[in-house]
Amino acid sequence: MSGTLDPRVVHEAAEWFVQLQSPEAGGADHEACARWRASHADHEAAWQKALYIAQRFGQLPSSLGMPALGRSRRVARREVLKSLLLLAGAAPLGWGGYQAATAQGWLADLRTARGERRRFELADGSSLELNSASAVDLDFSAECRRLVLRQGEMLLHAVTEARPLVVRSADGCMRAQGGRFNVRQVGGVTRVAVLDGVLEVRPGGEADAALQVHAGQQLSFERGGARAITPLAAQVDAWTRGLLVADGMRLADFAAELQRYRAGFVSCADAVAELRLSGAFQLANTTPVLDSLAQVLPVRVVYRTRYWASIQPA
Template sequence: MSGTLDPRVIHQAAQWFVQLHSPEASAREHEECARWRASHADHEAAWQKAVHVSQRLGQVPAGPGMTALARRQRIDRRDLLKTLMLAGAALPFAWAGYRGASAQGWLADYRTAAGQRRELALADGSRLQLDGASAIDLAYDADCRRLQLVRGQALLQMLDETRPFVVRTEHGCVRGQAARFNLREDADGTRLAVLEGRLEVRPRDSTQPPLQLQAGQQVRFDARLAGPVQALQEAPDAWTRGVLHLRDGRLDEFAAALQRYRPGFVTCAAEVAGLRLSGTFQLDNATPVLDSLPRILPVRVVHRTRYWAAILPA
């Protein structure tokens, strides 16, 4: 263990602590945290620091009954995370840790677990569908409807042509008034598909005028650039019916999609990440679909644990 803990590790420990002491914490999350703690001595030290801080401040009792009591007494996750971070690190790092937990979706207004889809009716009559392992925040006021896609994928049908809306992702924002569109946030960018209406897209760090899109068009954007604009391919909202249409897609992107429909991790080795595949896949049967890959590609699928599957070269 290093003499001084990296603030980023402290942040991760605080995030894990809050997540596991939520009433919604699953067995998978407990297993993932145990792996994280065991992977490095600093991780375990940071975890013990989070436990010590919480006990010292009276947030959570010590001992084996800690998790059970936390389930009976709903702990405010926002307050607990901010308390842990403020006690465990300097104020700037505390804020970063709070934002980091939000980025994972733990503090979002609405979220889904892997394999779960959720439909919501919003205050203005608009409708929202969340894909598996997704999260979104809402902030409505008299002048504008603001949403933040924290992670994952959402299909939005925004009504009320008299009031604008802004949907932000890690990579930029989408603006409009009345429109139906699909947003998916991946590690390398956000993908927008417009089914009805007109939208404008502005990457987060771009100084160029916003890009205009209309129904029947799609685009990928990262923090700097958007484009090129393309015609819609297949049905971008097919996931709402539990179906994935893939046309010459990369294997690592396919693995990321499957991960939203089964608990745990689906990793893809770099040697096979660029393999391409096409087809129509039933997402609600994600594990059988995953296990069928060796029949169509030169790969093998290894289930390291119940919650961790790896796609490797054959």
């Protein structure tokens, strides 16, 4: 893949993106787009950029796939394309960060795809479970056992031994001799939940002051500091059993959680974002979960394509 994408390729990706949002798009259109993406690495990179922009900016203009009343489809299509291409030019730094994070995931020692969960046995006898779209690097030496969480979430059951265990995320450093810890790095925040043992947390890095997090406690932290230590959330490791457990969760947060396990995007309209949801939901297939929302909340789920779902007021 070239270092800089040809503007013509970016424009083609935008064309495909808009075309597939149309309610008239059929299986042949999706297959043709798939062939275009597979024909060159730059095509796939441009397509991923279009998807990233849609995610980064929430929702694209409301006319996407839905021509404005009283206007021709051609005019509406031209407006949407213009908006998408302007966004593509407006987010080069964000896109670069996305590319770097994606490359780290691809090159990591241990990794999972979106929707995949895997368990690994480590050289010291410890076990590691990775959640959807997660990546970890390992560096075990005679003096120290080091793990770097590049992205996503992991549950580590570390055997106790003389060598210290050090876990790093983008937001800081965690240290222990052994124990059972859930570490999640999402949205610029790292959350650690201690199920067994004691974890020494240093937000920012190893030179910063340490916080002691004991079994039954959890802590969220960023590079700028840590929040208060709180009691362990119920079912914090439910994902290892293929479950998403919600206890009065905001619907917008629930949609964001589902998206971690689903190909494509799940958006939530502001009008229903504050609705609350409780229950245990199977993650193996998120479409039935989305479809069930209308049975318990005053919402409806609109599928623009099989990969783009929007939760709207009923």
